[in-house]
Amino acid sequence: DQQVKQNSPSLSVQEGRISILNCDYTNSMFDYFLWYKKYPAEGPTFLISISSIKDKNEDGRFTVFLNKSAKHLSLHIVPSQPGDSAVYFCAAQSQGGSEKLVFGKGTKLTVNP
Amino acid sequence: NAGVTQTPKFQVLKTGQSMTLQCAQDMNHNSMYWYRQDPGMGLRLIYYSASEGTTDKGEVPNGYNVSRLNKREFSLRLESAAPSQTSVYFCASRISGSYEQYFGPGTRLTVT
Numbered sequence: 001d002q003q004v005k006q007n008s009p010s011l012s013v014q015e016g017r018i019s020i021l022n023c024d025y026t027n028s029m030f031d032y033f034l035w036y037k038k039y040p041a042e043g044p045t046f047l048i049s050i051s052s053i054k055d056k057n058e059d060g061r062f063t064v065f066l067n068k069s070a071k072h073l074s075l076h077i078v079p080s081q082p083g084d085s086a087v088y089f090c091a092a093q094s095q096g097g098s099e100k101l102v103f104g105k106g107t108k109l110t111v112n113p
Numbered sequence: 114n115a116g117v118t119q120t121p122k123f124q125v126l127k128t129g130q131s132m133t134l135q136c137a138q139d140m141n142h143n144s145m146y147w148y149r150q151d152p153g154m155g156l157r158l159i160y161y162s163a164s165e166g167t168t169d170k171g172e173v174p175n176g177y178n179v180s181r182l183n184k185r186e187f188s189l190r191l192e193s194a195a196p197s198q199t200s201v202y203f204c205a206s207r208i209s210g211s212y213e214q215y216f217g218p219g220t221r222l223t224v225t
Binding site (some may be wrong): 034041049091101 | 153
């Protein structure tokens, strides 16, 4: 049973445009969400996160939106740059002191010059 | 400050061989994790250690054992490798009170 779903395996956008990566979750106990970015042959690196008490968090070109009622979050990258081409993983953690992050399967973003 | 380091970077094993993947972090983090990444499967948790001396199973623990040697080091052992264990293995660590996990560069393991 997949608790964190990234339904788009890939996304292609033009440089300078907006990239929107989506993530859905099923576990209502999740209270913190993270996005990781992964380049080939490297480990994932933390990008941005959001707590369930917020609906938006912004860091430079990256903004994460959380819609708790829909159990949906999205990562917006504006403007997209070729260096943003990577696999993006959505991850979630539940309240209650759980040590574990649950990851989605990832979305491969390609930003074309 | 090297962060999370993993050795080896690459390894090829024959079915039935054993090996240990090493992981170390120099950030004084309490929690450490082992994941595997397979094409189209995302990152799946194998084992984790919330603190020195404790380990717990994750989503896919079968065929693996772990040792939290000290606060810095967390090793993953394959006792009898199988082709299904061909994967990229990532170690991660986390400080208490934070949700962010910091990942190592990975070990690419092939079992023939």
